[in-house]
Amino acid sequence: MRRYKLSYFFSQAFKGMWRNGMMTLASVTVLLSCLIVMGCFSMLVVNIDHNLESLGDLNEIVAFADTDQPYEEGAKTVLAQSLSSEGKRFLGWSTDPDAEKAEYAAGASYTVDPAHAVGGIITMYAVWEGGVTGDGYRIRYNATGLNIEGELPEDDSVYQEGASLALADSLSARYSTIEFLGWSLSPDAEEAEFLPGGSYTLSAEDARGGVITFYAVWSEKQTFATYELVYDANRCEVKELPTDSDVRLARIRKELESLDNIAEDGIVFVSKEETLESEKEKLKDYPSLLATLENGENPYPDSFQITYKDNSLVSTLELQLSEIEGIYKTRCRADIAENIESLKSGVILIFSWFMVILFVVSIFVIINTVKLAVVGRSKEIAIMRYVGATKWFIALPFELEGAIIGLFSGVAAFFVQWYMYGYVQKMIMNDIQMISILSFSDIRIMMLIGCLVIGVITGVIGSVISIRKYLKA
Amino acid sequence: MPLLRFLLDNRSVSRAPHADLPDRDCGHARKIYIFPIGSMKKAHGYDMIEFKNVKKIYPNGTEALNGIDLKIEDGEFVFIVGASGAGKSTLTKLLTREETVTDGQLTVNEFNLQKMPGRKVPYYRRQIGVVFQDFRLLHDMTVFENVAFAMQIVGESNRTIKRRVPSILSIVGLQDKAASFPSQLSGGEQQRVALARALANNPSIIIADEPTGNIDPKLSLDIMNLLIKIHRKNKTVIVVTHEKQLVDYFRQRVVTIDNGVVVSDRVGGMFHA
Numbered sequence: 001m002r003r004y005k006l007s008y009f010f011s012q013a014f015k016g017m018w019r020n021g022m023m024t025l026a027s028v029t030v031l032l033s034c035l036i037v038m039g040c041f042s043m044l045v046v047n048i049d050h051n052l053e054s055l056g057d058l059n060e061i062v063a064f065a066d067t068d069q070p071y072e073e074g075a076k077t078v079l080a081q082s083l084s085s086e087g088k089r090f091l092g093w094s095t096d097p098d099a100e101k102a103e104y105a106a107g108a109s110y111t112v113d114p115a116h117a118v119g120g121i122i123t124m125y126a127v128w129e130g131g132v133t134g135d136g137y138r139i140r141y142n143a144t145g146l147n148i149e150g151e152l153p154e155d156d157s158v159y160q161e162g163a164s165l166a167l168a169d170s171l172s173a174r175y176s177t178i179e180f181l182g183w184s185l186s187p188d189a190e191e192a193e194f195l196p197g198g199s200y201t202l203s204a205e206d207a208r209g210g211v212i213t214f215y216a217v218w219s220e221k222q223t224f225a226t227y228e229l230v231y232d233a234n235r236c237e238v239k240e241l242p243t244d245s246d247v248r249l250a251r252i253r254k255e256l257e258s259l260d261n262i263a264e265d266g267i268v269f270v271s272k273e274e275t276l277e278s279e280k281e282k283l284k285d286y287p288s289l290l291a292t293l294e295n296g297e298n299p300y301p302d303s304f305q306i307t308y309k310d311n312s313l314v315s316t317l318e319l320q321l322s323e324i325e326g327i328y329k330t331r332c333r334a335d336i337a338e339n340i341e342s343l344k345s346g347v348i349l350i351f352s353w354f355m356v357i358l359f360v361v362s363i364f365v366i367i368n369t370v371k372l373a374v375v376g377r378s379k380e381i382a383i384m385r386y387v388g389a390t391k392w393f394i395a396l397p398f399e400l401e402g403a404i405i406g407l408f409s410g411v412a413a414f415f416v417q418w419y420m421y422g423y424v425q426k427m428i429m430n431d432i433q434m435i436s437i438l439s440f441s442d443i444r445i446m447m448l449i450g451c452l453v454i455g456v457i458t459g460v461i462g463s464v465i466s467i468r469k470y471l472k473a
Numbered sequence: 474m475p476l477l478r479f480l481l482d483n484r485s486v487s488r489a490p491h492a493d494l495p496d497r498d499c500g501h502a503r504k505i506y507i508f509p510i511g512s513m514k515k516a517h518g519y520d521m522i523e524f525k526n527v528k529k530i531y532p533n534g535t536e537a538l539n540g541i542d543l544k545i546e547d548g549e550f551v552f553i554v555g556a557s558g559a560g561k562s563t564l565t566k567l568l569t570r571e572e573t574v575t576d577g578q579l580t581v582n583e584f585n586l587q588k589m590p591g592r593k594v595p596y597y598r599r600q601i602g603v604v605f606q607d608f609r610l611l612h613d614m615t616v617f618e619n620v621a622f623a624m625q626i627v628g629e630s631n632r633t634i635k636r637r638v639p640s641i642l643s644i645v646g647l648q649d650k651a652a653s654f655p656s657q658l659s660g661g662e663q664q665r666v667a668l669a670r671a672l673a674n675n676p677s678i679i680i681a682d683e684p685t686g687n688i689d690p691k692l693s694l695d696i697m698n699l700l701i702k703i704h705r706k707n708k709t710v711i712v713v714t715h716e717k718q719l720v721d722y723f724r725q726r727v728v729t730i731d732n733g734v735v736v737s738d739r740v741g742g743m744f745h746a
Contacts, residue, residue: 005631008625379609379611380611382609383609383611383622384622384626385595385598386569386598386603386609387598387599387622387623387626387627387670387673387674388595388596388597388598388599388623388626388627388674389595389626389627390592390595390596391591391592391595393626393628
């Protein structure tokens with residue numbers, strides 16, 4: 001049995017490297033820098049991928065609702081569902097508090113009619129079976145659609161018919177110079193029936209639904225292009241009085257649920273309060289921005305986070321969403337992901353060219369290094385060939401030499417990258433908190449194997465090309 | 474004829490299992506062992522070298538050989554002589570498969586040299602031992618290592634190498650110089666190292682290309698005697714030379730080449746160029 005000793009090939013390879021030390025060093029350096037560039041590039045790509053992942057589920061579309069926006073004339077909406085109160089049956093809704101029959105059924109659609117509005121507000125009164133009888137009359141004040149300085153005056157007392165009382169003092173408008181003239185029982189009055197602080201004798205005829213409302217009369221009459229809808233339980237104790245916004249959100253939710261391509265439990269409602277809180281959390285390191293959020297009105301809309309099933313039908317879904325009444329904007333995570341993906345492909349393209357050039361250069365340097373070793377041993381090789389050495393026997397030490405150069409470069413590149421990565425990571429972590437960076441231990445094994453394999457392969461390719469050229473001649 | 478008898482003797486010996494035992498008188502081997510007969514590849518009883526109308530035209534148009542017809546039987550001793558440029562070295566190069574035949578047929582043992590694929594060339598070369606005018610020794614290796622190197626290349630085990638190198642060195646009479654470097658030896662001794670290296674893998678054919686060209690004439694005879702001694706160990710020996718005196722002295726078969734053709738082929742002949 002004939003055996004070739006590996007130690008022979010290795011000793012020959014090391015001898016060759018030692019003999020042309022400078023050239024070996026040069027090729028290690030070139031290959032090293034090539035591997036470092038490659039490493040930086042792959043670390044960049046890996047981190048882009050990582051950030052894509054941390055963007056969360058990409059099958060997500062956010063629909064923003066403008067359900068707190070007032071209606072325009074003729075707008076269609078849906079009224080709230082039935083109320084429940086102890087011992088009373090809910091019949092429906094009416095714009096008249098004293099109605100005995102419901103004008104609108106619970107959940108019925110409603111077209112906004114300015115005639116129902118008082119001071120830009122349409123009030124839907126609950127209609128109960130058997131009507132509502134109160135124990136007296138209450139006094140309410142209404143600013144008639146103008147923002148006022150301070151609070152509206154309140155009067156919690158219950159009055160009986162014929163009672164005499166003093167009205168509230170004058171109001172002052174908040175953002176304008178409109179003058180307060182007095183109070184009136186009609187919202188459309190142009191002249192004040194009662195002076196501020198004037199006296200009034202209660203008359204049942206003035207009451208609507210057990211409430212006598214005094215409307216502020218302003219020197220300039222307010223006109224309204226948009227109307228708000230509010231619900232009134234009409235003197236009955238109810239557990240929860242719906243707001244128009246809730247009703248509209250419920251309707252949107254129902255429409256969303258009827259859509260295809262939505263994952264199970266794929267609709268999550270995020271209220272504007274929740275959004276505000278989470279944004280505050282994000283901005284906690286920026287006190288000036290946070291202050292504006294805390295002091296002003298909540299600038300965020302309510303939204304629905306919708307998880308969909310099929311990525312290819314996103315545009316259809318977006319169209320469907322935009323057609324839903326009350327959704328004014330959608331934001332698809334796929335857009336962000338797409339942007340990052342295109343960034344990634346750009347990075348890959350640029351670095352591919354870099355790498356091709358660097359690899360060609362390093363292969364050339366290795367070819368020359370090995371060629372030097374080959375020429376240095378040409379006499380020996382000639383003798384080997386005369387004595388009957390096979391080609392692989394002659395070539396193996398040189399190929400090993402290339403492989404060892406590659407191995408050295410790979411190991412060196414790995415440690416250089418380790419150091420560099422830690423440095424860059426620290427820098428980015430300190431300055432840009434929005435980008436999350438993988439720790440080196442997560443990509444250590446990948447980097448080590450990549451450096452070694454590519455280094456060794458490059459070394460072997462270079463030496464094979466070099467020795468093949470020589471052995472042919 | 475004495476030579477014919479010689480050949481026949483050798484042939485009968487070659488079939489015997491102990492054909493390759495080192496000579497008792499010159500061998501200082503501690504052990505008796507058998508050379509691997511397999512490497513001789515005696516498939517057809519005996520082998521030969523056969524040139525059939527061999528032509529060699531170099532790419533630059535030089536016609537080196539113009540139809541050589543030559544048959545060398547197994548175990549023969551042949552001088553190939555001729556003037557410079559007659560085609561001697563081309564013939565050697567064809568035999569060592571450094572060059573390929575342009576036209577005609579060249580067979581060595583069972584190898585057909587023009588049809589042989591490149592990967593088989595090393596295995597063919599293990600069956601021929603070549604000695605050059607300029608010795609071609611490695612100067613950073615000792616005598617022992619130079620011989621061992623040839624065996625290492627074909628993958629012999631260290632044990633075999635340690636056992637066989639001294640016995641080969643004793644054949645060429647250099648058993649005491651094993652640890653010397655080539656630069657410490659005379660030309661004749663260096664050529665003997667080269668010869669030992671050629672013998673290392675027990676080839677059946679020894680080709681000596683001007684083996685005495687760089688050697689003191691007094692020592693040339695020693696080298697030639699050594700080649701005759703190797704020939705007696707049942708090896709085909711081809712000596713390419715232009716040294717008239719030596720050729721005449723040994724009275725072996727002489728093949729004369731001129732202008733790329735064989736002009737004379739005489740057994741026990743004389744040099745006439």
